[in-house]
Amino acid sequence: PQAITLRHKEFGSEHTFHAASNTAGLVSSVSNINELIANGTDVSGEINGEQASGRGQILTGDPGADTVEGIKIRYTGETAPAGGNAGTVTFSQNSLTFQIGAEANQFSEYSLGSIKTNDLGRGEENSSNFDSLAQIKVLNSEQAQDAIRVIDKAIQEVNGSRGEMGAFQKNNLESNLNYLRIAHENSVSSESVIRDADMAEEMATFTRNQIMMEASTSMLAQANQNSMTVLKLIG
Known part of the structure; x- marks a missing residue:
């Protein structure tokens, strides 16, 4: 047997529609007479344990709620879940x-x-x-x-x-x-x-300066010694 499924494109108790068929018992119990299809169901539940109101697929935290006032959650399922409980949401x-x-x-x-x-x-x-x-x-x-x-x-x-x-x-x-x-x-x-400091480089620089200073002192001493020798010869 084949089945005909009619579904409203919107969700919730605010939406409904009428249906009729020219064959009795197919869509409507009486031929060519519109029948009102039962309204949908609004989502219901709590948010963070606080009261919330459902409208269609949208669950909204009620005014005056401590932490969830105005927070909205959308249930994306197209049919009511088994047992009426879709799960939990953590904010x-x-x-x-x-x-x-x-x-x-x-x-x-x-x-x-x-x-x-x-x-x-x-x-x-x-x-x-x-x-x-x-x-x-x-x-x-x-x-x-x-x-x-x-x-x-x-x-x-x-x-x-x-x-x-x-x-x-x-x-x-x-x-x-x-x-x-x-x-x-x-x-x-x-x-x-x-x-x-680079110790090796610093020691090399120190040694070089010390040698140059000692060489300068030695040269100065020799120059002074030569002057004294000349004075002795003249005297």
Whole structure:
């Protein structure tokens, strides 16, 4: 059997359309009579654990929210995800800034994701309706199994954050530290060449000057001796 799929080009509860066919039961239950197609569904959810309102595919932080007011997230899926949960989004704010070079604007930024229990393990589908690690309870076997799932996801999220921090430290901080250390050593070596005397050259110059001074003294002494000899002969 073949199926006909009609889809509106827009998303959300504000958009709808009518459809009819000249054959009863094909598109409309009665031939040539328009039927209203059910409205779409607006995306719903929270941003950073704070209330947000959905309109079509856009989720917007509600007015008065502490940190997410006005922030918009767009869900790009064309159908509702299985279980009604599409996942989580992490926003990076108030990032840490590290100066990694000697010049202006040579810096790198890193943002730490929240590891609060209210923010860990979110979005894990479970029959006990645990929304996060902070809500887990172990009062029966079903809750115990669901708690394990939420805890496992929280561990994965923490490990992911640790991996990101390690990669940032190795690829950004340590690599630049090694570069700066080598640059410093080269600068110190260059300064040493400029400031320090070449001892061999200086000793050669000193010896030459000393020989010339002694030769001059000897020649002067001989000249004085010759003058005294002439005076004795005259006398």
